[in-house]
Amino acid sequence: MTRPPTELWEDGTGVESAPAGWTVEDTRELYRVREWSAGYFDVSPEGAMVVRPRADHGGPALSLPRIVEGLRKRGISMPVLLRFPEILNHQIGSLHREFAAAIAEYGYRGEYRGVYPIKVNQQEQVLEEVTSYGAEFRHGLEAGSKAELIAAMAYLKNPDDLLICNGYKDERFIELGLYARRIGIDCVFVVETPLEVDLILRTSTRLGIRPRVGFRVRLSSCGSGHWQDSGGDRSVFGLNTAQLMDSVDRFRAAGYLDCLNLLHFHLGSQIPNIRDIRTSLTEACRVYAGLVEEGVPMSLLDIGGGLAIDYEGAQSASSGSRNYSIREYCRDVVEVLKGEFDRAGVEPPVLISESGRATVAYYSVLLVEVLDVNRFHSGCQPAEVGPESHYLLRHSLAVSAELGPDNLQECYNDAFYYRDEIRSLFQAGALSLRERSLGERIFWQNLGRIWEHCRELDEVPESLRGLESFLADIYYGNFSLFQSLPDAWAIDQVFPVAPIDRLQEEPTRRAVLSDITCDCDGRLDRFGERGRVRRTLAVHEMRPGEPYLLGVFLVGAYQETLGDLHNLLGDTHVVSIRVGDDGDFAVEREIEGDSVADVLSVVEYDPKQVSARFRASVERAVRKGEIDAQERRAMVRAYEDTLRGYTYFET
Ligand SMILES: Cc1ncc(COP(=O)(O)O)c(C=O)c1O
Incomplete structure (x- = not known):
């Protein structure tokens, strides 16, 4: 058995001893499957990643490799975004069950x-499923734009469904929201800026419809994490307390005080620390109680989103993690509300939350096939030089012969020195291309050997810590980071990534995952591992002729519509999977990914015209005698097939 890789974390510290024999339990621990998956994904004893749509509440488990096999038989190629509607259903249920339990426990x-x-x-399927599964719990919607409002008005199913309208609103928006009230939707306008007050009053008076209104307040407490600027004094959204009081007075003066019912705040998305949530809740309760004291007929407290996901599997307050569970979140929220409103002697409001990420993140998995591997230090034959070789090559090769635990840094410096000297001589015309290439091979060999020595150390010297990523393989995946995982590019978000098969085997290689865009930013090089962030991913050695697939998990929130068409790689296929009790599955819905023609249309080409131009070019070549009619036919067919085909590699 090969020696397990030594751990080197993003912060460069720590070495962990490896277990004696590899088991699926080691795999679970390595990728932290239990910690990030909330019970929806696990590793089977046979070493396959499985999905369990009812989480830990029993029910069937289905292996992802089996799904891939079934999709391939149906002619659906990778990359594919899998959606599991039952997970969405289960998550909505969990949120309601946990809040109901907390409400009962604290007597709220x-x-x-x-x-x-x-x-x-915003995908149609998501809205359809949220409103269907949510109907049992009277789960409503939040809209932040006219387009979202239009969708919400069409999809809400029950009378009195709650529709919270955040975001900046023009007169049209308000008009539509007021009409929604007339057809029985409980639509609430949340005032985001003082400017909206007049608009709401004017439009309501013009239409003769009483609005229901809330205020978004800027709290002084704010969370930590990527989205911390969504809250706090300098947040671009919401009213400060002076603007709040002024707005109350304007509603009162206009005879609309009875319409003011709701207080809203949103600390930001992905709040990793439960203490920040408690602190801001306390402040919001104080503001709510203050409004009641002012005679405002308050009845709803909307605590926004922020319920975090443990992408890193670290169970900590780091920005890609969270130091609480959904249960703890619900209990803490209710406990604070109960305590604060009891103390203030205020009638407890209806509690509203706007959890988005926690509702949909688990629901989608991106499946990526590895197309190729680029190896650096161990990918080539050991370098050899003879006595006639240039002295720089001979000296460079001697670096690793002298290597020992006490001179790692010196050898590292020498390895770079000789590499750079060889490059300079090549540039000056004093070394041949073949000599330069031998020099490069020796360089990688030296670094590989230095790193092997580093792995024996308890603490890797700081200047050598980057070696692991420098030497890591590049696994090329058939996907676009910009299309499918935009947050990994834009805000360095970590997503759980793991092979979906061979998980009973120890992954002995370290790699970064590159996409197929021609952009050096198109790569994943931050991964959660053993509860910390690491620059490379543990992967298996590829086997010739055997597909190797990676799953990128928890991609249901924010990724789909934020993604873009970089390099004209379009939407992937989307397949909705229902897991049967017999352990088999059914494809419930299939949305074909973008074709080349689709993406060209988005950037203003007319595929018919594009095709006509190409036909004209090949016809000219026929006329000039450069190709014959048969070749023309083959070329036109290849062109048209590609135009109709998938934008990703087709194997
Ligand atoms: C006003 C508002 N509510 C709710 C959410 C959803 O937050 P989350 O996805 O963290 O639940 C957001 C997103 O940032 C938001 O801006």
């Missing part, structure tokens, strides 16, 4: 109402 007298913020994943 208000009820809980959830709303789904459409912005988190």
Whole structure:
């Protein structure tokens, strides 16, 4: 058995001893499957990643390799975004069950109402499923734009469904929201800026419809994490307390005080530390109680989103993690509300939350096939030089012969020195291309050997810590980071990534995952491992002729619509999978990914015209005698097939 890789974390510290024999339990621990998956994914004893749509509540488990096999038989190629509607259903249920349990436990007298913020994943299927599964719990929607409002008005199913309208609103938006009230939707406008006050008053008076209104307040407490600027004094959204009081006075003066019912705040998405949530809740309760004291007929407290996901599997307060569970979140929220409103002697409001990420993140998995591998230090034959070779090559090769634990840094410096000297001489015309290439081979060999020595150390010297990533393989995946995982590019978000098969085997290689865009930013090089962030991913050695697939998990929130067409790689196929009790599956819905013609149309080409231009070019070549009619036919067919085909590699 090969020696397990030594751990080197993003912070460069720590070495962990490896277990004696590799088991699937080691795989679970390595990729932290239990910690990030909330019970929806696990490793089977046979070493396959499995999905369990009812999480830990029993029910069937289905292996992802089996799904891939079934999709391939149906002619559906990778990359594919899998959606598991049962997970979505289960997550909505969990949120309601946990809040109901907390409300019962603390004897809170208000009820809980959830709303789904459409912005988190606007796809039609998601809205349809959220409103269907949510109907049992009267789960409403949150809209932040006219387009989202239009979708919400069409999809809400029950009378009195809650529709929270955040975001900046023009007169049209307000008009539509007021009409929604007339058809029985409980639409609430959340005032985001003082400018909206007049607009709401004017439009409501013009249409003769009483609005229901809330205020978004800027709290002084703010969370930590990527989205911390969504809250706090300098947040671009919401009213400070002076603007809040002024707005109350304007509603009162206009005879609309009775319409003011809701207080809203949103700390930001992905709040990793539960203490920040408690602190801001306390402040919001104080503001709510203050409004009641002012005679405002308040009845709803909307605590926004922020319920985090443990992408890193670290169970910590780091930005890609969280130091609490959904249960703890619900209990803490209700406990604070109960305590604060009891103390203030205020009638407890209906509690609304706008959890988006926690509702949909688990629901989607991106499956990526590895197309190729680029190896650096161990990918080539050991370098050899003879006595006639240039002295720089001979000296460079001698570097690793002298290597020992005490001179790692010196050898590292020498390896770079000789590489650079060889490059300079090549540039000056004093070394041949073949000599330069031998020099490069020796360089990689030296670094590989230095790194092997580093792995024996308890603490890797700081200047050598980057070696692991420098030497890592590049695994080329058939996907576009910009299309499918935009947050990994834009805000360095870590997503759980793991092979979906061979998980009973120890992954002995370290790699970064590159996509197929021609962009050096198109790569994943931050991964959660053993609860920390590491620059490379543990992967298996590829076997010739055997497909190797990686799953990127928890991609249901924010990724789909934020993705773009970099290099004109389009939407992937989307397949909705229902897992049967017999352990088999059914494809419930299939949305074909973009074709080349589709993406060209988005950037203003007319595929018919494009094709006509090409036909004209090949016809000219026939006329000039450069190709014959048969070749023309083959070329036109290849062109047209590609135009109709998938934008990703087709194997
Ligand atoms: C006003 C509002 N509500 C809810 C959400 C959803 O937050 P999350 O996905 O963290 O639940 C957001 C997103 O940032 C938001 O801006």
